[in-house]
Structure formats: structure tokens, C-alpha cells
Amino acid sequence: MIIAEGKPIAEVAELIKDAKKVLMVGCGGCVTVCLAGGEKETGILASALRMLRQQQDNPLETVEVTLTRQCDPEYVEMLDKYVTDDIDCIVSLACGVGVQFLAERYPKWVVPALNTKFAGGTVKHGQWEERCGLCGECILYRTGGICPIIRCSKSILNGPCGGSQNGKCEVSPETDCAWQLIYDRMQALGKLDMLLEIQPVKDWSKARDGGPRRVVREDVMIS
Amino acid sequence: MSEPKTESKLERLLNEGRFVVTGEIGPPKHAGGDGIKHHVELLKNHVDAMNLTDNQTAIVRLSSIAAAAHVLAAGGEPVIQMTVRDRNRIALQSDLLGAYSLGVRNVLCLSGDHQSFGNHPTAKNVYDIDSIQLVQTVKGLRDEKKFLCGEEIKEHEPRFFIGAVANPFGDPFAYRVLRLEKKVNAGADFIQTQAIFDMDRFEKFMAMVRERGLHKRVKILAGVMPLKSVGAARYMQKSVSGMIVPDPIIDRMKGAGDPKAEGVEICVEQIKHLQTIEGVAGVHIMAVMWEDIIPTIVEKAGLYPRPK
Numbered sequence: 001m002i003i004a005e006g007k008p009i010a011e012v013a014e015l016i017k018d019a020k021k022v023l024m025v026g027c028g029g030c031v032t033v034c035l036a037g038g039e040k041e042t043g044i045l046a047s048a049l050r051m052l053r054q055q056q057d058n059p060l061e062t063v064e065v066t067l068t069r070q071c072d073p074e075y076v077e078m079l080d081k082y083v084t085d086d087i088d089c090i091v092s093l094a095c096g097v098g099v100q101f102l103a104e105r106y107p108k109w110v111v112p113a114l115n116t117k118f119a120g121g122t123v124k125h126g127q128w129e130e131r132c133g134l135c136g137e138c139i140l141y142r143t144g145g146i147c148p149i150i151r152c153s154k155s156i157l158n159g160p161c162g163g164s165q166n167g168k169c170e171v172s173p174e175t176d177c178a179w180q181l182i183y184d185r186m187q188a189l190g191k192l193d194m195l196l197e198i199q200p201v202k203d204w205s206k207a208r209d210g211g212p213r214r215v216v217r218e219d220v221m222i223s
Numbered sequence: 224m225s226e227p228k229t230e231s232k233l234e235r236l237l238n239e240g241r242f243v244v245t246g247e248i249g250p251p252k253h254a255g256g257d258g259i260k261h262h263v264e265l266l267k268n269h270v271d272a273m274n275l276t277d278n279q280t281a282i283v284r285l286s287s288i289a290a291a292a293h294v295l296a297a298g299g300e301p302v303i304q305m306t307v308r309d310r311n312r313i314a315l316q317s318d319l320l321g322a323y324s325l326g327v328r329n330v331l332c333l334s335g336d337h338q339s340f341g342n343h344p345t346a347k348n349v350y351d352i353d354s355i356q357l358v359q360t361v362k363g364l365r366d367e368k369k370f371l372c373g374e375e376i377k378e379h380e381p382r383f384f385i386g387a388v389a390n391p392f393g394d395p396f397a398y399r400v401l402r403l404e405k406k407v408n409a410g411a412d413f414i415q416t417q418a419i420f421d422m423d424r425f426e427k428f429m430a431m432v433r434e435r436g437l438h439k440r441v442k443i444l445a446g447v448m449p450l451k452s453v454g455a456a457r458y459m460q461k462s463v464s465g466m467i468v469p470d471p472i473i474d475r476m477k478g479a480g481d482p483k484a485e486g487v488e489i490c491v492e493q494i495k496h497l498q499t500i501e502g503v504a505g506v507h508i509m510a511v512m513w514e515d516i517i518p519t520i521v522e523k524a525g526l527y528p529r530p531k
Contacts, residue, residue, distance in 0.1 A: 153337050153339075154308070154334055154335075154337065154348065154350045154353070155350045155353075156334065156350070156353040156354075157353050157356070158353050158354075158355040158356065158402075158405060159353070160393065160394075160395075160398075160402075161334040161354070161393075162333075162334070162388060162389075162390030162393045162417055162464075162465040163334075163336070163337070163393065163464040163465045164393050164394050164395075164465070165392075165393060165394050165464060165465055166394060167394065170336070170337060170340075170464030170465065171337050171339050177394070180394060180395055183395045183398050184395075192401075195398070195401065196401055196404065196405060196408075198355060198356075198359065198405055198408060198409055199356075200356070201312065201351075201352045201356045201360075201371065202351075202352075204351060
């Protein structure tokens, strides 16, 4: 899923300081699962912002709605009836995709309440970790199911570099060396010989490149 | 003696079977070239070639290629270090063409220290290709006369003597020799190792190298680093990634009346020992911020005068 994290309340407050009435939109997708932008977090942020503005003698009115997903127009449309003329600003608690889908649909000032971090998963309750670099051309079959693109701090395809020591990355003792993990796993699977093959240079045109990437599935298109 | 692939003096001396000595100059954090010229004058009769580091520890410095131009002008043989941290495949190949046009004949390909260690930790790193792929690229430019994309170089292909690094002190230890083999397969002509303090581990590494016959396929220059003080030794032990400094070395530095002289003494002993290890073709002396000491070390190690 997409992992996101709330911006500091003061930062969000600054982003909406000129607004009197804001529409706060939560998202029921990934950011609900990672406890950053679901219905509950939307309510908490709204009340925190109202209290802050109360203290400043500049009351804020909030309307709170949580959509099933903000990355799908069919759900975003459901917001139409809440986007009234008196709404000065829309605060999205979705990932960056949701923020943009709202901005594309409504001629209102839309601001993000979260920082979108990465594609990852839950490693324990309250801790999420990056797993996929979204590079557009998966090579996990060559590296024992461990991604060097995102888990190696240098995205080395023929690692490990000289900075790997005691299983850790040179960048931080908290970070496992991805190539140590790959080595251990390939050894356990009896596939160490595969690591002797020189991995070719990567085609980064499949990754972030040349504007937004697109996936088109004509077979599922309606009309 | 094998047919020379390049005009590199370093290649020629290694091919002649000489025990070579290379040194290292760290370019300055300013735009003045005089310091480099001074070091070249100091070193050029005592080392066969000198590395110019490429923004080492991710700190912005005068570029290694520009530094190499100063080395050439002062009559030295440069080895440009080239990391894949800051440049993509377009910039790397462009700089290789440029460096060769200036007269540079040796390149050392490496990953580079992560930017988080340097003075611009918020920089975006590149890592478009990795160090092994860079070795392959330099070889392709030379032997196939082709750019990485496959396009032919019609004339004046850059013919570099290709270096890579090996760190016998990194982990997983068992894989270090296999990774060296990958670098040799990719096209490395010579290897410079991380600074050696743990001689036992290096001996084990070299035994594995010989077992796979790699010493016959690539020239291995063993890295040494003179220690200036016990503080420097402790720093290397604790804070520099991919280094192992055994306690007896720390103790020797601690007990020394003149730590600098002791550091030189340890380094000279190491060089003499390295000369006895089968498969070691030379030494690479990394005297960080202490380039002036290199001539003394070379003389004390009995490696002076150098061959022409």
C-alpha cells in the first residue's frame, strides 16, 4: 500500500490560515490502513485545527467527509454535494494521488494534510517499511525476492558495495544491507551462482520518466 | 608480457612485472590548483601513478578530471576516480571522453560514498548504473568502440586502463572474492583495495583470490594508509564504514612516543609484508590529508627509485 504520514498540525494550520470554512476529506484506502488519513484521523485533525483557531480568536468551521477512495472518480464525485460556495479550502488526507484528483475536479484551493512516503507494508503494529521502488520493471526474480532498487541505499544491481559490514548498510546501523539479505537468501536457496552473473544496466525509462506513466487496459474499458 | 591495451604507464609497469606504487591526492574544497601541483611535484618521482579522488565522502571538491589535468601538466600520471553517485550514464561517458582527450589514461570505477556522509546530505543521488556496470561501460568504449547504448564510436575511442576497487573487509566476506571476479569479468584490468590493517583477513582474501586464479587475470594493488595518531586509528576503527582496524594497531599507536613515526613504521612493515604475498602486484598508498609523507614511506619500504 501507499504509506503516508500526517504533516505537523502547525504546518496544516499555516496552509489554511486564510480559510474560514474548510472541507476535510479522509480516504478509506491505504491511508486508513496505515493510520494516517482515515475517518478517525480526519476527525482528530479537524478538531485539533478548530481548537487551535479558537485559541487564536479566529474560529474555523470544518466539514468532514471520508471517501471510500480518493483515487477513483466514481468515489470523488460523491464529494460534489459538500463542495459548496462557502468552502474556502479543501484539505485532503489522502496520498498525493487523492490530493490531485480532488484538485482536478474542483476549482478550489486544495492542500495536502499528509506527506506521502512510499510503497510499503506493515512490519509491526505502528511501523511501516518501504518495499517497492515502483521502478516499472520488476527484477525480484533475480534477487531472491528482495528489492535492491529501493532497499539498497545506492540501488546497486551488482552489490554489495564496500560499505556493507556486519549485515548493515554504511548509511545507518538501523538499515539492513539489502545485498547481505540477498546473499543470505540466495545461499539458502542454493542459487548463489546466479549472483555471479553481471546484471545489466537498468532501463530507467520504465521508471519515473517523461511525465506520468500510464497503464492502459483496453480489454476492460467501457465504450 | 601481454600486449598493451592502452597508453597507460601504469599498465606498462604492471605488464613489466614491476611492483608498482600508487598514491592518492585529495583535490581541494576550492578552485585553486596550486596545492595539487605542489603534491604532484612532491610525489611524481616516488609513485608510478596518483589517484585523484572524486568528491570523496560526498564532499564537494575540485573535480577529479580537472585535478588530473593539473597532474598531467606537472608531469605526473593520473588515475581519475569516477563514482556513479553523481552522474548518469550520459554524464559519465561524456566525462570519460573529456578526460581521455586531456591525456588521462587510467580510471578507477567505484560506487562512491553515500551522500548522507557529505556536506550536501539532502542531495539526490543518481546511481543510474553501478560500479561494475561502469567497468563494463569503459571496456565497451575501448574494446568494442561502442557507447553503452550500442552506438559505434567512429574515431578516437577512449582507451582507458580500467581499475576497480575491492574491499576484503566488507561483508559478506565469502562473497567479496566472487564480487571481485564479477569486476574482472566485467573488464577490470587492475584493482585497488580498501586500506588494509587486518593482515590476516587480507591473507585469507588473497588465498581465495589465488584459488580462483584471479591474480592471474587482474593486477591487484593492496591499499595501505599511514596513521597519524591514535585518534585517527580509532576513528578508522569505529566510524569509517567497510574498515577493520585490529586492536594491536591501536595499542601500538597508543604506546608510541612519536605517533607519526610509528604510523609510518607500521605502514612500511605492511608494505614489506604485502610484497611477499603471491598475487599482490603493488601498493596503493592513501595518505589522507598527509600526502607529504608518501616519499618517506616509499623510501623506507625500499621502493625508491621508481622505474621510468
